Amino acid sequence: MQDAGEGFELHTEGPAGVVVARLLDKKGISHGFATRLGGVTEGPCASLTFGSGGQTERQLRTNLERLGLRLGFDMTRLYRVRQVHSADVLVIERAGVDTAGVASQEADALVTNVPDHFVAVQTADCVPVLLHAPSASSPAGAAVAAVHAGWRGIVAGVVERAVEAMVERFGVEPAATRAAVGPSIGVDAYEVDDDVAAQFERFEGVVRRDLGDKPHLELRAAVRQILASCGLASDNVAVTSLSTDRRPDLFFSYRVQGADTGRHLSVIGLTAE
Template structure:
C-alpha cells in the first residue's frame, strides 16, 4: 500500500519490509537529489533500452530503465506525468527503476526491464515486486488517434499507463498480489506533483529511486 512519509516521499508498505532495500517516489517537496548524491540516472529517451548500473553513480548514458544489485547502489528515473516503476527482486536483492511514458509503454519497456533482470541477475518474475508510482491518470491523459493506434484503439482515447504497464508485468509472470499501484494522478494533484501536460516547459521533475543498502 502506498503512503507518504515525513520527507514527502511516497513509499510502499510491503517494500518497507525488505530491510536491504531503499526505495521511494519523490513529490514536488521531496529533496531526493540532495539526500542521495550518489544516484545513478540515464538520459531518458522513451526507448526500450535497459542499463546495468553495476555500482556506478551519475549519468550512465541513454536508456529508460536502470538495473542495480550492488550494495550502496541507487538507481533513479525522473518523471513528470510519465509512469515511474520500481521492480524489486526479493530473492536476488536486485532492483530496477523504469520510466514509462506512452512511447516506452508501446515499446514494452517494463517487459524489457524484467528480461534484463532475468539475464543480469537470474531474476524469476515470480519473485518480483512491482510498484507503479504517481503518473498521469486516465482521468487526464486524453491522446489523439495516432497515439491511440499504438495501443490498438481507434480514435481519441484516454490512456491508462498504470493499467497498461501492470498488464505487461502480469504477462511476464509477476504475481498480481505483488503489483502495487499508487492510483495518484500527477495532473490532478498539482500541489503534490509536477506535471508536464499541466505546467508545460516550466514543469520540474520528480525522482523515483530504488537501491540496496550499503554494507
C-alpha cells in the same frame, strides 16, 4: 505519514516528501517516489524538483541531498541516465561506476545488484516503475530496477526489457519479483490522438473513448498488464491511485502546468546489511 491509496503511504515530514509502497518497504531495500514537497527551488518548480530547468545547480544539489537524507543514498552512488522514451536498459553490475558517465548514456531503465548503489528515473506525468527481485541466497535481494514508462516506452517494451534484464543478468524469478507503479497522469487528463490509441488496443480497458472527443489512455493499467505478462504475481504488483494532474499540491504535471514545470525522481536501491 498519510495514507496514499491502497498499498502506499505519503511521508511529508523530514527533509523531502515521498510516496512509498508498502510492498517494497522491506529490510535491505530503500525506495521512494519523490513529491514536490521539501525542496529549496522557488517559482513554478517549487520546491523539490530534479530537472535541470527552473533552478540553479546549487538548488538541484540541495534537493538531491535532501532526498538522499530521506532515502539513505549518497549522491556519488545515485545513477541516472539521459531518458529518451526508448526500451533501452542500463545495467550496473560493479561498485564504483562513474555516475557522470552513466548520466551521459541514453536509456529509460536502470538495473543494479550492487548494494548501496541507487538507480533513479525522472518523470512529470510518465509512469515510474520500481522493481525488486529477491534472491534465496541474499536476504537483501538480488536486484532492483527503476523504469521510465511513457507511452512511447511502453509501446517499445521498456517494462518487459527491464524485467528481462533482471532475469537474464541475475537469475531472479519473475514470480517473486515485486513492482510498485508510482504517481503519473490519470486517464481523465491523458488525451491522445487516434494513432497513439491504436497502439494500446491490445490492452484491456486502457483505451477510453467515453471521456471526450479524443481517446484517453490509462497508462498505469497498461503497465500492470505488462508486468503480469512478464510473470509477476498480481499480489506482487502495487499501483498507486495518485495522479499527477489531480494533485498540484503534491506533484508536477507536464500536461497541466506545461514544459517548464518541475521533474520528480523515483529511486530504489539495495542497502548493505
